[in-house]
Amino acid sequence: MAHPGKRIHILLVEDNPGDIRLTREAFSQTRTPIDLRVATDGVEALDFLRGAGQFRSAPRPDLILLDLNLPRKNGREVLAEIKQDQTLRRIPVVVLTTSTAEEDILGAYDLHANSYITKPVDLGQFDEIVQTIERFWLSIARLPSG
Amino acid sequence: MGAEEKRVSTTPVLAMTAAIVMGTTLLLAMKVTFLTGWRGSNEPLHAFIEGVGAFIAVCLASLLLHLDSRDPEARHNRPIAGAFIAMGLLDAAHAATGVGNTFVWFHSAATLAGGALVSLVWIPRRGRKGLGVWPIAIACTGVVVGSVLYGDRLPAMVQDGEFTTAARVLNLGGGGLFFAAAARLLLDYRTTRHHDDLLFALLCGLFGGAGALFEGSQLWDLTWWTWHLVRLFAYGIGLSFVVLHVRREETKLRRSNAALARARRVLEKTVTDLERSNRELEQFAYVASHDLQEPLRMVGSFTQLLDQRYGDRLDDDGREFITYAVEGAHRMQELIQSLLHYSRVGSRGPQLAQTHCQAVLDGVLSHQRAAIEESGATLTVGPLPELLADVTQLGHLFQHLILNAIKFRSDRPLAIEVSAAEEDGEWHFAVRDNGIGIDPQYAERIFTLFQRLHPRDRYPGTGIGLAVCKKIVQQHGGRIWVESQPGHGATFHFTLPGHREPAADEESGSLTLAMVMRNGRALGRR
Numbered sequence: 034m035a036h037p038g039k040r041i042h043i044l045l046v047e048d049n050p051g052d053i054r055l056t057r058e059a060f061s062q063t064r065t066p067i068d069l070r071v072a073t074d075g076v077e078a079l080d081f082l083r084g085a086g087q088f089r090s091a092p093r094p095d096l097i098l099l100d101l102n103l104p105r106k107n108g109r110e111v112l113a114e115i116k117q118d119q120t121l122r123r124i125p126v127v128v129l130t131t132s133t134a135e136e137d138i139l140g141a142y143d144l145h146a147n148s149y150i151t152k153p154v155d156l157g158q159f160d161e162i163v164q165t166i167e168r169f170w171l172s173i174a175r176l177p178s179g
Numbered sequence: 180m181g182a183e184e185k186r187v188s189t190t191p192v193l194a195m196t197a198a199i200v201m202g203t204t205l206l207l208a209m210k211v212t213f214l215t216g217w218r219g220s221n222e223p224l225h226a227f228i229e230g231v232g233a234f235i236a237v238c239l240a241s242l243l244l245h246l247d248s249r250d251p252e253a254r255h256n257r258p259i260a261g262a263f264i265a266m267g268l269l270d271a272a273h274a275a276t277g278v279g280n281t282f283v284w285f286h287s288a289a290t291l292a293g294g295a296l297v298s299l300v301w302i303p304r305r306g307r308k309g310l311g312v313w314p315i316a317i318a319c320t321g322v323v324v325g326s327v328l329y330g331d332r333l334p335a336m337v338q339d340g341e342f343t344t345a346a347r348v349l350n351l352g353g354g355g356l357f358f359a360a361a362a363r364l365l366l367d368y369r370t371t372r373h374h375d376d377l378l379f380a381l382l383c384g385l386f387g388g389a390g391a392l393f394e395g396s397q398l399w400d401l402t403w404w405t406w407h408l409v410r411l412f413a414y415g416i417g418l419s420f421v422v423l424h425v426r427r428e429e430t431k432l433r434r435s436n437a438a439l440a441r442a443r444r445v446l447e448k449t450v451t452d453l454e455r456s457n458r459e460l461e462q463f464a465y466v467a468s469h470d471l472q473e474p475l476r477m478v479g480s481f482t483q484l485l486d487q488r489y490g491d492r493l494d495d496d497g498r499e500f501i502t503y504a505v506e507g508a509h510r511m512q513e514l515i516q517s518l519l520h521y522s523r524v525g526s527r528g529p530q531l532a533q534t535h536c537q538a539v540l541d542g543v544l545s546h547q548r549a550a551i552e553e554s555g556a557t558l559t560v561g562p563l564p565e566l567l568a569d570v571t572q573l574g575h576l577f578q579h580l581i582l583n584a585i586k587f588r589s590d591r592p593l594a595i596e597v598s599a600a601e602e603d604g605e606w607h608f609a610v611r612d613n614g615i616g617i618d619p620q621y622a623e624r625i626f627t628l629f630q631r632l633h634p635r636d637r638y639p640g641t642g643i644g645l646a647v648c649k650k651i652v653q654q655h656g657g658r659i660w661v662e663s664q665p666g667h668g669a670t671f672h673f674t675l676p677g678h679r680e681p682a683a684d685e686e687s688g689s690l691t692l693a694m695v696m697r698n699g700r701a702l703g704r705r
Binding site for chain 1: 473476479480483512523
C-alpha cells in the first residue's frame with residue numbers, strides 16, 4: 034500500500050524521447066511525489082528490474098509503464114519475462130502504447146498485463162490519463178509491499 | 180478442334196479403293212474364266228449380309244442427322260442420310276423376303292431410291308432445305324407394305340433365270356446416280372479437303388459399282404456375290420465413319436478437359452497471388468498507419484504543450500496558428516485510425532458462423548443507446564433472419580448505418596426502420612431514415628473511401644463509414660446501394676447470400692476461389 038508522503042517509484046519503459054518528456058511533464062503535476070525512472074529498451078528494463086550491473090542499487094518500482102514498440106527486446110517479450118519471474122510478476126504493468134489493434138490488446142492481456150492504455154494524440158487527454166493512473170494505481174488500488 | 184483433323188491424308192482411302200478395285204477385278208476375272216457356271220446358293224448368309232448392311236445404314240443415317248445441325252462443315256448430311264434410310268428399309272425388306280420377284284424388286288427399288296436421294300447433293304443446300312427424312316421413311320415403309328400386299332402387281336424382275344430390263348434399268352439407273360453423287364463429292368473434296376467428303380465419295384462410288392455389276396450377274400453367281408461383297412464393304416466404310424466420329428469426339432473432349440484443367444490451374448495460381456498481394460497490402464497499411472501515429476503524436480502533443488506553457492506570450496494570431504496546427508494533427512490521427520480500421524476489415528476474411536441478425540442488431544442498439552436516446556429516434560425493426568455471416572463485421576455494418584442515420588437527421592423527429600426480405604436465395608436488408616437525404620448523383624461516390632458530401636464543421640466524420648460497409652458487404656458476396664432524394668431521407672439497401680458452402684479454408688478464412696467468383700459477380704452487378 035502506498036503510504037501517503039512516501040515516494041512512489043515508477044519505471045517507464047519507452048524509447049521515444051518525446052514521449053518520455055511528455056510523460057515526465059504529466060507526472061510532474063501529480064500530487065504524490067513520484068520518482069520516475071526510464072529504461073529506453075527492453076534489455077535495459079530487465080537489467081534495471083533485476084538490479085543487474087549499473088542498476089545494483091536501483092529501487093524496485095511500484096508500477097511499470099511499458100511501451101510495446103521497443104528496440105532490441107520488444108515490449109511483449111519484456112512483459113512475458115516480468116510476468117514469468119517469481120519476484121517481478123507482482124509489480125503491476127500498465128501497457129502504454131499507440132496501437133489500438135485488437136490482437137495487440139489480447140496479446141498483452143494474454144501475457145498478464147494489468148491493464149492496457151492507448152496513448153492519445155491530444156495532450157489534455159494524455160494528462161488526464163496520467164492523473165487517472167495516479168489516482169487508481171497509487172491511491173485506490175493496493176500494491177504489494179516489498 | 181480444328182478442321183485440320185479432317186484434312187487427313189488420302190492414302191488410306193486410296194489404298195482401300197485400290198484394294199477393292201483389285202479384289203473386284205480378280206473376282207470378275209475368275210467368273211469370266213473358270214467359275215462361270217458356279218452358283219453359291221445360301222439364303223441365310225445373304226440375309227445376314229443384307230441385314231447387317233441395313234442396320235449399319237439406319238445407324239449411319241441417324242448419326243448423320245444428329246450431326247447435321249451441330250457440325251458447321253457438314254453440307255451433305257441430309258441427302259446421304261435420306262439415301263441410307265431408304266436403302267436400309269428397302270434392303271431390310273429384301274433380306275427378309277424369300278427368293279422371288281419381290282426379293283429382286285426390293286433390292287432394285289433400294290438401289291434406285293438410294294441413288295436418287297444421294298444425287299440430291301448436286302442441288303445447292305438452299306434448294307433442298309425442305310428435305311425431310313420422315314417423309315422418306317414413311318414413303319419407303321409404304322412401298323414395302325404395298326409391295327408385300329400387291330406383290331403380284333409388281334413389274335417382273337426375273338425372266339427365264341435372267342434379270343429383266345426393268346430390273347436392269349432400276350439397278351443401272353440407281354448405280355449411275357450413285358456415281359453422279361460420288362463425282363459431286365469428289366469435286367467438293369478437291370476444294371474442302373474434307374475427309375468426310377472423300378469417304379462418302381468412295382462409299383457412293385462403291386454403291387455405283389455394285390449397281391453396275393448387277394448388269395452382268397445372275398442370281399447366286401460369282402458376280403452376284405461380288406457386288407454383294409462390294410456393298411458390304413461400302414457399309415463397312417460407313418461404319419468406319421461412325422468410329423472415326425466417335426474418336427474425334429473423344430479427342431475433342433479430352434482436349435477441352437485439358438484446357439479446362441489448365442485454365443483452372445491458372446485461376447488458382449492467380450487467386451494465390453492475389454491472396455498474397457492482399458496480405459502484403461494489408462500488412463503495409465497496418466504498419467504504415469501504426470508507425471505514422473507516433474510522430475503525429477509528437478507534433479500534436481508538443482504544440483499543445485507550447486500553447487499551455489507559452490501561450491500567454493503569444494498574440495491572438497500566434498494562438499490561432501497553434502489551434503490550426505493542433506487540429507491538423509487531430510484530424511490526421513482520425514484519418515489514420517479510419518484507414519487502419521478500413522484495412523483491418525476482413526484482413527483475414529470473414530469468419531463465418533450461423534448468425535442471428537436480430538441479436539447482432541440488438542447488441543449494436545444497446546451499445547449505441549446513448550446516441551440513439553440523444554437523437555430521440557424511433558426504431559422500427561422487422562423480423563431479421565438467421566444466416567451465415569461474420570458476427571463482428573455485421574455488427575459494424577449495422578452500427579455504421581444506424582450512426583449515419585442519426586448523424587444526418589433532419590429537423591423532423593428521426594425515424595429509423597430496419598427490415599429484411601428474402602429474394603432469390605439472398606436476404607435483402609434495408610435501413611431507412613427520414614433524414615436529410617442524399618443527392619442521387621452522389622449515390623455511388625459516397626461508398627468511396629474518405630468521400631464526404633458536407634463540410635467538416637457541419638457533420639463530423641472521416642468519410643470511411645460507408646466504404647467500410649461496402650467492403651464488409653462485398654466480403655460476404657453481397658451488394659450495397661442507396662435510394663434517396665434530398666430532403667426525403669435515405670434507404671440503404673444491402674444483400675447477403677442466404678445459403679452458402681463454407682469457404683474451403685475456414686480456419687485462416689483466406690480468400691477462396693469461390694469467394695473470388697462471388698465477389699467478381701457482386702462487383703460486376705454494381
